[in-house]
Amino acid sequence: MSDPGASAGPAPRSAVREAAFASLVTAGLAFPILALGTQMDLSNRIVLEQRWSWLVIAAVLVFFGRLCALLLADWRARALAVPGTWPLVGGAAMLVTQAGAAPENGLAWMAIGAAMIGAGFALDRRLASRGAVAPDVPAARAVNPLFGKVLPGVGVIALFLFPLIMLWLLGPSGSLKWINNFGIQILIFVMLGWGLNIVVGLAGLLDLGYVAFYAVGAYAYALLSTQFGLSFWWCLPLAGLFAALWGVILGFPVLRLRGDYLAIVTLAFGEIIGAVLTNWTDLTNGKAGIMSIPRITFFGVPFTAGDNGFAAMFGLAFSPIHRTIFLFYLILCLALLTNFVTIRLRRMPVGRAWEALREDEIACRSLGINTTNTKLTAFALGAMFGGFAGSFFAVRQGFVNPDSFTFVESATILAVVVLGGMGSQIGVALAAIVMVGGTEILRELEFLKLIFGSSFDPALYRMLIFGFAMVVMMIWRPRGLISGRSPSVVFRTRKTVSGALVNEGHG
Amino acid sequence: MADTSHGATRRWMSDPLLVVEHLTMRFGGLVAVNDLSFEVGRGDITALIGPNGAGKTTVFNCVTGFYKPSQGRLALAREGRALAADVAALTRTGKRSRRFPEGDLYLLERMPDFQITRFARVARTFQNIRLFPGMTVLENLIVAQHNPLMHASGMSLLGLLGWPSYLAREKQAVDKAAFWLDQIGLTDRADDPAGALPYGAQRRLEIARAMCTDPVLLCLDEPAAGLNPRESLELNALLRMIRDREGTSILLIEHDMSVVMQISDHVIVLDYGIRIADGTPEEVRNDPRVIAAYLGVEDEDELQAVEAEIAEVAT
Secondary structure (H helix, E strand, C coil), X not given: CCCCCCCCCCCHHHHHXXXXXXXXHHHHHHHHHHXXXXXXXXXXXXXXXXXXHHHHHHHXXXXXXXXXXXXXXXXXXXXXXXXXHHHHHHHHHHHHHHHCCCHXXXXXXXXXXXXXXXXXXXXXXHHHHHHHCCCCCCCEEECCHHHHHHHHHHHHHHHHHHHHHHXXXXXXXXXXXXXXXXXXXXXXXXXXXXXXXXXXXXXXXXXXXXXXHHHHHHHHHHHHHXXXXXXXXXXXXXHHHHHHHHXXXXXXXXXXXXXXXXXXXXXXXXXXXXXXXXXXXXXXXXXXXXXXXXXXXXXXXXXXXXXXXXXHHCCCCXXXXXXXXXXXXXXXXXXXXXXXXXXXXXXXXXXXXXXXHHHCHHHHHHCCCCHHHHHHHHHHHHHHHHHHHHHHHHHHHCCECHHXXXXXXXXXXXXXXXXXXXXXXXXHHHXXXXXXXXXXXXHHCCHHHHHHCCCCCHHHHHXXXXXXXXXXXXXXXCCCCCCCECCXXXXXXXXXXXXXXXXXXXX | CCCHXXXXXXXXXXXXXXXXXXXXXXXXXXXXXXXXXXXXXXXXXXXXXCCCXXXXXXXXXXXXXXXXXXXXXXXXXXXXXXXXXXXXXXXXXXXXXXXXXXXXXXXXXXXXXXXXXXXXXXXXXXXXXXXXXXXEHHHHHHHCCHHHHHHHCCCCHHHHCCCXXXXXXXXXXHHHHHHHHHHCCCHHHCCCEHHHCCHHHHHHHHXXXXXXCCCCEEEEECCCCCCCHHHHHHHHHHHHHHHHCCCCEEEEEXXXXXXXXXXXXXXXXXXXXXXXXXXXXXXXXXXXXXXXXXXXXXXXXXXXXXHHHHHXXXX
């Protein structure tokens, strides 16, 4: 620190300086977001709205938040209270309440202020403890059997019971939202995450265009079923096959590339597929997409209200929930199949070769492993599961168009894999629940409207929250939720390998 | 002490495993290896020595296929002898390998790196250790047995179904790994990640991993670098065991003269990409050109002092 007298932590003066700096940075960063806004006026023109007070409030908040955090850290370090800290906090809160014109806004800003101070305090505490005691991470530790065996089993049983419990609790119409929006939507991303995990997590090949294979699978089902009248159960393996084929076609020329270059080419591949789907109107019907794709049947029995429908056959009262529940079990089985194959393959030569490839490609070649074939199998398998998920998507929606397969989807799937912990199956599942379920939950947070006003739509803040979550993850769990690696073969005792030793792959 | 019975027979002349002829490697205008020819005898420990930048690692990379030589022929007889007539006959066919009654003959300059390990059975280690740090010690040794295991798993299909023949083959692979774990003294650390091992153990593990590919020729790039004297002695014992018990020939690059002079049967000295001496350790040790080139000594008195020192180290 600049003050030579301060031995433990910054003195109040340098704390003020640092807080001023933080608030300056905030003002600079937040200026375009907070100070300038656009709004439609009555004649539907966009007008620029200036909200300088917002910027000032934010800067002041950050100043006091940072100051409090620094002073608290200082206080903790010296074990004595710095006079003036609490009045400052009070002052900040006062300022916040004064600034808000309407009472409901005041409440909102107060909540934000409190959250910011709390977050700053928590962060500081974390950083302080990290600085004080270097975390001694063991390279390998024995596996807790509860986590390794029991948890996945309980999870699978719970998933199988989930739609029935929801149906029982909320009835056919109330449970639809939970089974469809939460259950199926999350499971699609779990499956996609597990598929991409083979490529990114195990083989260490950064693939930014995974959505291309999802699209190939979806269009394969849409076209085969509408043009040739093939049933879903024929189209599912075909869609997987087509996607795997495209995986090989993409993989063959680009797998000599590594790292950033591979990522860029896969990104381009995803965009190319999107462009082809948009522009090859003879085949794909362009932006309008393919409509009236045949819906899922119960192995030939349609989910309709008629006499030969599913409900009549099983003597149930007709309800659209039956189809949703069937779709839930379908995607659950597909996801579990992906998981089963991945777990099995990890313990086999090809899976070990994937991981060895991620660890050190040159060493792989020195051991006689054909790295090109190994990469291609990873690409093809990952693509195949993407294709399965795609054909499921098409049969669920009954409609596909290129808008469903944008880069944002690729990024979300990749985020699921990275957030979960590359290579960890459970981690990916948890991350999908957090990311996709989190989005759905945002839609549910009606009470926020009471705080922020009725025009507030929390779902719009999805990306902001994801970004924030990613930053927090990078600081606290840089290797993902589940960072340890479980060995594929055990000599005496099963130990988890610390994530710090595991390479991320070089492409 | 060099084994005179090995040295006197000059097996690299009578029973060559690897015959390198006119090997040249150019990187743009730089000639790293210039028209180099040498033989490696079956069952020998052959040392490739020379000052830094002499082109030793380049030769290694050519032998193991990591570089495509600009010129030259590298013939390896997996079994039998690499006879000049057979090598010439294979060269004319334009193919990579040919089966002779004595065994298979390979032209390494025509093969990609992974095939050299897989078919010609040349394994290597690296100057800067290249283990799979995030995988356990056991996994490192199992990955090395990839090709036979891949075959046993029926391209993963039988393995996916948990076929008994695959499980039996995997058990066999673990047993082989266990044997090497025992040889390098890492049995107790089999389930620890390779990246967490101390440096000397990592070096030994890399050698054991290369041995798990069942090589006929093991290429070691500075295996004693960074080892303490006790570890160097252990390394000597391990290399002798590999030669005598496993029957694997060894080609090594080494700067540690105590290792080179004690265990090698044949020493080749390179300087500026050219072979300046070739023979038994005794012959090479007493060659003034070697001493001058290797140690960069020009003064005559100093040369004698250094010669005496080397003789002392070697005995």
